[in-house]
Amino acid sequence: MKVFGITHRGGRDKNEDHILIKKIGDIYLLAVADGLGGHNAGDIASKIAIEELEKFFEKNCYKSLLYEEIETILKEAFKKVHNAILNQSYGDREEMGTTLTSVVIKDNKAIIANCGDSRAYIIRDGKIIFKTKDHTYVQELIDKGYLSEEEAMYHPYKHVLKHALGIDFAVDIYKKELKSGDILLLSSDGLHDYVREKEILEVINKYEEPKDIVENLLKIALKKTMDNVSIIVFKVK
Template sequence: MEFITKEVDKAYGVSHKGKRENNEDNILVEKINDIYLLAVADGLGGHNAGEVASKIATETLREVFLTNNEDIESLLIKAYEEAHKRILEEAVGDKEGMGTTLTTAVIRGDKCYIANCGDSRAYLIRNGEIVFKTKDHSLVQALIDNGIISEEEALTHPMKNIISHALGVELKVDLYNLELKEGDLLLLSSDGLHDYVREREILDVIREKKEVKEIVNSLLELALEKTKDNVSIIVYKH
């Protein structure tokens, strides 16, 4: 399938194969009781194994939140560890070495909990400005952190696709805790968007469009003009 869309009342997501033959990304856009559960997973590995890994990640995440009652941060850690384990168990034969990024946002009331492994991203946008974003687990992020290259140079760096952590490869989970205000936007994306479309271009779309569906579709259109990768985008409006 060229692309899939998922929608709940305050959130809309799309995953598109972009310029690739297969879409190895997966998205989750769901409301479970009083929480919104949003996630982007970008699979890696040959022979469609990335597609398998990203599906395991989103399905495990959903399952953990449906069947457990612990606090949200504990559930996120549990979901990431379980998905990592399942991917490793499945990674045999032509699926050997498969893995996936996983960036998740869980919203309950005005609280937002974000977990990240890999180089998919979550942004919090308030009054048309980025006030928070996750930090990539990647080679170019390490170069940025060490002052070797700028964020602008990272967009065209020849090694921008090399990630240091992923589920099924080497697990590392960054957890963030945010307070949301009315009108805030959460944007989750795979690198098919943010590695090709500059942040100022993303913000221009967000300032111009009001509805989550319009924002996602406009960002997808922009990404498809430039990207060489699969593209996944989710927007939630508080």
């Protein structure tokens, strides 16, 4: 399996994103966290999220885990992250929060957890076959048929979150089978809110190596956004 990730401050003075790529025993743990720019200490919140997630899995993955056990651990990890952020939300850090999207891969199966509007995608045979659903006001408008996904990219409230860790807890869990050649893409909204899915797929279909995919997606994103950008690409052998 091949994997590569990068996080970049984009046009901002500070990078409030953090990423994680970690092999623990027989699993891979991937994550993207995007601290909330409209709240205090977003960079601290996203750092706490990644550190707590990593520590929780290192502590609980001391043996080969069943698929069902991983799902339980992932849910517990998100709750622990939420509480850890709340416990440090005081003074300058009051009301800090972060998105968190994480994927655990074991035996060509993926368990995906999401809170906020960072995303995970599965691309197979050049097409997006799955993506997480954003916890946003605009996503609700899409679900109700009031907006198309294309229109949502330009909506003035596209960054208004309904849920974020440290602010308002929620977690969606998805379980997916993976096939040889599948691409897992994790990104903060600095990529997917500005780069169309058609452009993302063009890059994925052009390059074989995760490093090349990530670096070329980043180049495109930096031409379009002033936001922080984080991207992880995992390719299943």
